[in-house]
Amino acid sequence: MGCGTVHIVGAGLAGLAAAIGLVGTGRELVVHELARHAGGRCRSYFEPALGLTIDNGNHLLLSANHAALAFLKTIGSEEKLVGPEEAEFAFADLASGDRWVLHPNKGRLPWWILSKARRVPGTRPVDYLSLMRLLPERRDRTLGDVIECEGMLYERLWRPLFLAALNTEPSEASALLARAVLRETLARGGSACRPLVAQGGLGPAFIAPALDYLERNGGKLRFDHQLRRLELVGEKVRALDFGEDLVTLTDADSVILAVPASVASLFLPDLPVPTKFRAIVNAHFKLDPPKSVPSVLGLVNGTAEWLFAFPGRLSATISAADRWIEVPREVLATKIWADIARLTGAGDELPPWQIVKERRATFAALPHENAKRPPPQTRWRNLFLAGDWTATGLPATIEGAIRSGNSAARLVKTAAQARSLNGSGRGMRS
Numbered sequence: 443m444g445c446g447t448v449h450i451v452g453a454g455l456a457g458l459a460a461a462i463g464l465v466g467t468g469r470e471l472v473v474h475e476l477a478r479h480a481g482g483r484c485r486s487y488f489e490p491a492l493g494l495t496i497d498n499g500n501h502l503l504l505s506a507n508h509a510a511l512a513f514l515k516t517i518g519s520e521e522k523l524v525g526p527e528e529a530e531f532a533f534a535d536l537a538s539g540d541r542w543v544l545h546p547n548k549g550r551l552p553w554w555i556l557s558k559a560r561r562v563p564g565t566r567p568v569d570y571l572s573l574m575r576l577l578p579e580r581r582d583r584t585l586g587d588v589i590e591c592e593g594m595l596y597e598r599l600w601r602p603l604f605l606a607a608l609n610t611e612p613s614e615a616s617a618l619l620a621r622a623v624l625r626e627t628l629a630r631g632g633s634a635c636r637p638l639v640a641q642g643g644l645g646p647a648f649i650a651p652a653l654d655y656l657e658r659n660g661g662k663l664r665f666d667h668q669l670r671r672l673e674l675v676g677e678k679v680r681a682l683d684f685g686e687d688l689v690t691l692t693d694a695d696s697v698i699l700a701v702p703a704s705v706a707s708l709f710l711p712d713l714p715v716p717t718k719f720r721a722i723v724n725a726h727f728k729l730d731p732p733k734s735v736p737s738v739l740g741l742v743n744g745t746a747e748w749l750f751a752f753p754g755r756l757s758a759t760i761s762a763a764d765r766w767i768e769v770p771r772e773v774l775a776t777k778i779w780a781d782i783a784r785l786t787g788a789g790d791e792l793p794p795w796q797i798v799k800e801r802r803a804t805f806a807a808l809p810h811e812n813a814k815r816p817p818p819q820t821r822w823r824n825l826f827l828a829g830d831w832t833a834t835g836l837p838a839t840i841e842g843a844i845r846s847g848n849s850a851a852r853l854v855k856t857a858a859q860a861r862s863l864n865g866s867g868r869g870m871r872s
């Protein structure tokens with residue numbers, strides 16, 4: 443074979459999507475991963491404190507996430523993402539005791555806003571028009587510059603929605619990214635907003651079948667293989683230095699760097715990358731979820747913002763959780779459980795629990811951080827970038843990570859076509 447090798451560095455979703463996007467191109471595919479496992483920030487592991495396999499964080503997807511759904515279809519695990527037939531979001535307000543179900547109608551014409559039974563209680567149809575201010579193209583500003591970040595509709599809908607999607611306090615978050623979320627979801631109608639969760643875990647849904655698919659298609663996976671340095675000569679990467687081994691590249695080889703922003707900037711010091719991050723805290727409680735708790739429940743005026751019911755456990759999520767990072771785990775568990783106990787009528791006694799803090803869960807979706815995100819092309823002709831922090835136009839999400847991997851794969855294919863057209867592929871390795 444004379445098509446060369448594509449080295450993909452990083453086996454998170456961006457790297458896996460890039461590799462999968464190159465299956466069938468005749469290129470040899472090698473994925474190099476620092477850890478002993480794949481998945482990066484989207485993975486499952488056995489948690490001894492609970493005696494259960496859990497995810498590193500509760501992940502919510504929406505039916506609008508077409509790249510994520512296509513990825514699952516390719517690897518044969520579409521059915522592992524489950525959710526209601528229609529867009530329905532149950533909410534509970536812990537301050538007032540109100541409970542409601544937000545129920546956008548399927549089509550683009552948002553008549554659900556006119557229905558008291560479907561919209562947020564305590565809001566009027568006219569309140570929803572405020573988000574129209576986000577739609578015109580404009581230079582990026584904070585969401586707080588564009589809409590009023592207070593009032594019933596904000597507290598009960600826009601804040602939970604944008605906080606979950608952007609992992610940044612919405613009032614300071616990028617209006618452009620908030621608009622991208624809105625355009626891809628609510629603006630497309632309820633059919634784009636069905637909540638989807640990997641009930642059996644992220645690993646079994648996204649990661650294990652992706653690795654199987656790659657291996658079945660001849661891809662090579664090298665775990666415990668940390669890239670230490672890129673050898674950059676002129677317009678190209680000439681070698682990948684993994685410490686114990688040096689991989690020298692031929693003219694036909696390409697590299698996709700699908701590592702976190704902070705790691706990419708070590709290899710490419712001039713690369714502009716987001717440098718501020720936001721934490722996510724998850725609290726897991728081992729118990730059979732009471733029937734009154736839906737699979738996803740939005741919490742207003744609570745410590746956590748979302749509660750997920752999984753087989754044998756309830757898990758709560760706090761986004762943009764930096765203020766909780768230094769708080770002792772017991773204090774957090776007790777506080778979050780107190781909210782759950784109030785909601786469900788359970789006693790105050792804590793079931794077996796674990797708190798998982800991801801300090802740098804995503805880049806901070808602030809206007810100036812969003813502006814730093816680089817495109818997938820680099821000035822080195824055989825080097826491409828992928829990762830949720832690259833310029834996808836979306837916040838740091840599974841959808842963004844997978845789209846970034848798809849873009850990098852497309853660029854590798856285009857570069858190969860260009861090379862074969864101008865005949866410069868003659869010196870390829872065979």
Ligand SMILES: Cc1cc2nc3c(=O)[nH]c(=O)nc-3n(C[C@H](O)[C@H](O)[C@H](O)COP(=O)(O)OP(=O)(O)OC[C@H]3O[C@@H](n4cnc5c(N)ncnc54)[C@H](O)[C@@H]3O)c2cc1C
Nearest residue numbers: 452454455456476482483499501502669829830839840843
């Ligand atoms: C707690 C939490 C909750 C989240 N919730 C949601 C959610 O509800 N919905 C949603 O859509 N998204 C959510 N996300 C975001 C989503 O998980 C990420 O956007 C996505 O997983 C990022 O994938 P990635 O491949 O870009 O990066 P990563 O997953 O970070 O992958 C990078 C990989 O590169 C490897 N690597 C690093 N350095 C090297 C090196 N030198 N050599 C080789 N390999 C290296 C790493 O080990 C890692 O495997 C959440 C994230 C977290 C942390």
